[in-house]
Amino acid sequence: MAIKKRRPLKRLNGEQILQWLDELKDDGKGGFLGYGEDHNWTHKSCFWDLPYAKALPLPYNIDVMHQERNVSESIISMVFDTDKTKDNVKARKDFSRDMPWLEVQINSNGKESRPRAPDPKPEDRKQILKWLQTLKFPDRYAANIKRALCAKVISKKLMRELEKGIPILICKMEKVFPPGFFNAMQHPLVHLHGEALVAGPVQFRWMYPAEREPKKLRATVRNKARVEGSIVESFAIKEISNFTNMYFAEKHKVNAPSMRYHTAPSTQR
Structure with missing residues (x-):
């Protein structure tokens, strides 16, 4: 087993990245010379043409939602x-070639397959999932996972500790999972905590609100031949119903703020 003690590369800012991209030479095939040897750039994004792109402290933002889903x-x-x-x-x-213990067996029909690892039967899997469903933790213990990267208030000390611990965690995962498990989706985990220190809490940067809103709009479509009209009609009905409920309500909830320009209906003489 090879042990690498080389320190990680220095993080580049926007001006250094843009200078590197400008020095790349076109190979005439839609790419750059030296790809795969000196660099891994496939193209230059159009966003670098913006005048303020190189001054951004965080040129790229890794979406935490898709990272959670993919991993x-x-x-x-x-x-x-x-x-x-x-x-x-x-x-x-x-x-x-490098790991001969990853065997591939040939079946009787001539097709290749990998040897099946001993795993629980479908009945045993259901029992495991039922056990997880009924698993209970002490009060607020299970919520500790939300107090780190996804917390509403970011702790700089905790982020620096997590930034140092995530490479060790990935190395431990390499001891358990086969090499095919590690692709381009697992590597960005190393940069999430550093981006949180620069850009702040992830609630203002992830894609959960952007993914939920189209789902709500699609649920309002009743006539698929008139999609836009269905969305507008349902939205108008919702706004009208909300307005009438607030305006004609005799009593307001305790938590609801008092309405401006709202007067009680005058009593009949």
């Missing part, structure tokens, strides 16, 4: 051996 999906598919698992025949062939 969780990879772990679940690997553990439960679903169709989306990364431990397939193609992945084992790629690493067979």
Whole structure:
């Protein structure tokens, strides 16, 4: 096993990245010379043409929502051996030269397959999931996961500790999962805590609100031949109903703020 003690590369700012991109030479095939050897740039984004792009402290923002989904999906598919698992025949062939213990067996019909690892039966899997469903923790113990990266108030000390601990965690995962598990989705985890120190809490940068709002709009479509009209009509009905409920309500909730320009209806003489 090779142990690398080289320190990580220095983080570049926007001006240094733009200077690097400007020095790349076109190879005439839509790419750059030296790709895969000296650099890994495939193209220059159009956003670098903006005058303020190089001055941004965070030129790129890694979406925490998609990171949660992709990493969780990879772990679940690997553990439960679903169709989306990364431990397939193609992945084992790629690493067979350096890791001969990743075997590929040939079936009686001549097709290649990987040896199945001993895993629980479907009945046992249901029992495990039922156990997880009924699992209970002490009060607020399970919420500790939300007090780190996804907390509403970012702790600089905690972010620096997590930034140092995430590479160790990934190295521990390399001891458990096969090499096919580690792709381009697992590496950005190293940069999430550093981006939180620069850009602030992730609630203002992730895609959860942007993904939920189109889902709400799609649910209001009743006539698929008139999508825009259905959305406008349902939105107008919702606004009218909310306004009438607030205006004609005799009593307001305790938590609701008092309405401006609202007077009680005059009593009849």
